[in-house]
Amino acid sequence: MTATYKVINATDYSDSFGERDAFALDVLVGLSETRKSIPSKYLYDARGSELFREITKLTEYYPTNCELEILENRSTALAEYVSGRPFNLVELGAGFGRKTRILLGRFAELDLDFRYVPIDISESAMDGLVAELTDKLPNVEAGGLVSDYFNGLKWLNNRDDRLNFVLFLGSSIGNFSHNESRVFLRNLWNCLNHGDIVLIGFDLKKDIELLLHAYNDSRGVTQEFNLNLLRRINRELGGHFDIDKFRHFGTYDVFSGGMESYLVSLERQTVYIDMIGRSFTFAPWEPIHTEYSYKYLIPEIEHLALETGFSVATHYFDSRRFFTDSVWRVEKPRPST
Ligand SMILES: C[S@@+](CC[C@H](N)C(=O)[O-])C[C@H]1O[C@@H](n2cnc3c(N)ncnc32)[C@H](O)[C@@H]1O
Structure with a gap:
């Protein structure tokens, strides 16, 4: 494929x-x-995406290694949120998808019925990502979208009604101010259906020297x-x-x-x-x-989820507790019968 x-x-x-x-x-x-x-x-x-890829390989830039560790240890547990149903694995701001390949590989081994939909504004990152996938995971069905997050989601949602499992990794949520994150997450909520799953990477508050070096x-x-x-x-x-x-x-x-x-x-x-x-x-x-x-504290993350219409299923941490990948579920009012 x-x-x-x-x-x-x-x-x-x-x-x-x-x-x-x-x-x-x-x-x-x-x-x-x-x-x-x-x-x-x-x-x-193109140059910026390549430079960001280099940043993620620096030892000082701890978030990538933290998230690699979490995904390596938790990909089987994550599969339980979606197994038994066909689903779209949608990734917002996928970049070169280095970490996601761990999840894709595990989901493929478990024979889950899914389609991977990476969304990114950087066409060069998308080019690199699909080339890697074709080479390393040829059995994974993947159709990427070069687009802004929400145009990509809207395009996708007009086309099918599968369960969605949305990844927003790399602490990209941290690039928004607190107000912008609320707006972003509420927009995301609007694009999704009751029961859809979202996995969001949050960088946690920590020693300031570590942050400054990173x-x-x-x-x-x-x-x-x-x-x-x-x-x-x-x-x-x-x-x-x-x-x-x-x-x-x-x-x-x-x-x-x-x-x-x-x-x-x-x-x-x-x-x-x-x-x-x-x-x-x-x-x-x-x-x-x-x-x-x-950077976030766990109570701040839980408050953000609640305020924007999600329930928190769990938080997965790396061994140093520098970072969390938080699993949220979309909660929508049921239509009254
Ligand atoms: C911080 S990097 C994270 C990349 C990757 N998810 C990771 O964890 O290493 C942010 C990525 O989001 C993409 N991006 C930034 N703003 C975007 C937007 N508004 N819509 C779609 N993609 C965006 C960038 O091109 C970049 O690949």
């Missing part, structure tokens, strides 16, 4: 406003704010990942950023529990972006916010 994918693009929505226009608009809005920012999803072009690695890969955003603006929007005039800065806010990534301007400078048709001025040491990575 060959794994495939479909690119969900503007034509699927009869919308003439393309990806690049959306990128330009988000950059215009973000760089016009008093506190400049650019949405973190733009970190993942997001400021000694080889400078995270720095490259972050600076690549300016390179992407130069490439795709005709930006004129001089990359050497910015530095990466990763810090932890003890009040919000969030790691925060910034690109900091090293001097006063004005940068023109051709596709936007205007320039942006940066004061010396002025930051552009590029990413949050919020």
Whole structure:
């Protein structure tokens, strides 16, 4: 069997406003704010996805090893939530799917009746993922979607009524503020049916030194990942950023529990972006916010589940209790008879 994918693009929505226009608009809005920012999803072009893959292999970046350990130990237990019924194994922001292959391999060994649907905005990550699947797990039926999370889910849900088992790994939920996570999870709830299962990776609050090392690695890969955003603006929007005039800065806010990534301007400078048709001025040491990575406590996770319409089935931890993969069930009111 060959794994495939479909690119969900503007034509699927009869919308003439393309990806690049959306990128330009988000950059215009973000760089016009008093506190400049650019949405973190733009970190993942082909180069950014490759750099993120490198980050996940760094010893300082503990979340990947924690989640690998959890999935290795718990994939059989996870199968029990869905065995005996055909289901879609949907993965939001699948990336290269390195960890998911453990789960796919186990589910295939157990002969479960499932179809794997990875969803990711990065086409290059999807290319890599389907090539690996075709090579390593040729018996797994897989049809990926290159799309934003929710356009992918909507596309899927208009097509079938199987049980859904949704994976949202890698602590990607932490990239949303607490308010945005509530909105995201409620949107997810809207797209799903009563009894569907969601497995979400949450990075837990821990020693601050460990966090700072994880997001400021000694080889400078995270720095490259972050600076690549300016390179992407130069490439795709005709930006004129001089990359050497910015530095990466990763810090932890003890009040919000969030790691925060910034690109900091090293001097006063004005940068023109051709596709936007205007320039942006940066004061010396002025930051552009590029990413949050919020850390959680278990009661905060349970509260979030309850608030957004899910019940918590269990939390699986790694041996150091740095990370949890939390299993939630969609709860919907039953229609009265
Ligand atoms: C932090 S990485 C996690 C990758 C992988 N799940 C893991 O655990 O290693 C986030 C992934 O989500 C994708 N992504 C980010 N924002 C997205 C969005 N709005 N819609 C779809 N995919 C998105 C990125 O391309 C990237 O592959």
